[in-house]
Amino acid sequence: MADGATEKKTSYRYWVREASCDAAPRSVPRKLSVDDLSKQAQLPSNTLGSVWNQAGTWEEKNLNGWANDRIREMLKSVGSLDFVDGRADITEVSKCAGDAFLVTVRNKKRVGYTYELSLKFKGEWAVGGEARKEVKGHLDVAEFSFGELDDLELEVRISEEKGLDGQDKTRIRSDMKAFLPLIRDRLRLFEEELVHRS
Template identity: 30%
Template sequence: MAKWGEGDPRWIVEQRADATNVNNWHWTERDASGWSNDKLKELFLAVRVTGEEGSCEVTEVNKLDGEASINNRKGKLIFFYEWDVKLNWTGETSAGVKYKGHVEIPNLSDENDPSEVEIRVSLAKDEPDTRLIELMRRDGVQRLREAIAQYISTLRTEFTQGMILPAANGVSHTAATDVQKKAHTKETQNTKSSTCPNTGVKIPTCKFSMKEMFMTSPEELYRVLTCQELVQGFTHAPAIVAAEKGGKFQLLGGNVSGEFVELESEKRIVMSWRFKTWPAGHHATITLTLSENGGETELQMEARGVPQSEEQHTKDGWKRYYFDGIKQTFGYGAMLL
């Protein structure tokens, strides 16, 4: 038997109870079916889209058949998942007319990239034709693809903990997985790794900024962003907002949550902010800067530490639920920059 630090690492027996399979070098398998079932339901039921045609949302997962697993063979993680999905959606036109429909995803599997997964959208039987079907086939399908991408990303980060065990000195003998290597090569110059505190997993993150003009004063816009009653008004949902340093907030049924880090009345708001679907414990830093500009207020939003796979979803969420929501509710509409 080789001494520690010498010879082929596959055969080194460490001082540990499970040394018969050091670092899980030999074949190990973990069933991810139950976890995947819950995660996919959570992600699909969060899908909601709004447009000129009206609004639509996924209301029920009425079929989710399949399985998922993760295998480790000689330090390489192999992912397998295959699902047959059927969803129900409801929509409402701007005139208040309601419709029902279905979504079919017959082959959600590891063989296809999220952009290649077949997604069929249809109206329920006997429902008359409506432009809402266009909204679902355009924006709804895009949100569903984002949900699928989030499921795959989370499966490869959160659920893989312990599949490759650390060596005696805390460092695994295994090289990065193919998935990690591919992700690394795709990182842009403004992308860096962030460690998720609850899991110890490093995920690729990014930063971005957005600007929006509001036909109101910085004082009034600051109030809208920090007053619980006004936040409930533009999000059209119950909210918890404790606008003080260290104060917590929770919006949109818990889908958005975080903590106020810094508050400068009428000028600046800094938040530790997250979507519910992000890896557990991971927060981005959101900085809102308000400035008067020709009788209007310019709001500049800067986001740092957003999971790279969530960049577009986060931008869309801020545009829809914050910027557009405030303008439509309080009449602060203005020309976009």
């Protein structure tokens, strides 16, 4: 055994592609010509997605630019609400962060998104039997996704708390939660528009 006649054999094997193999040549990407595109336009299309993806396999399209602008536009139109002791307006969409996308999988179109929002508000409330006091703050909507609008939650942050006691803050936060159905309605409309994008 000292002469090395018995070698330890291993069961591990791996395949090596050599240039001399009869393997198929590697594919080379080719840019579609104008002629290719015009021929494609003349054929009846039963596939979704791009010309290069005739099999309808995986294709993802980023819709962030359109989605961010559309969400901001829709939420700016929420407007104002009147309460028993006050009134408030949404003044700005200060945060609209997330992703929206269109995916073509097996020749079927699917859309989705995940976003976080923060909206600035300004309002006036009667505080402590005195004249109305201006109050500013934010309405924060934590991360939400396509099809989850029924679970939407709204957190109210009051920026200027000077001169407000605990009851005032609680009342203002409660009043501001009335914006939730309006925000939810705008986002439902956004989802419908997203679904109909091609």
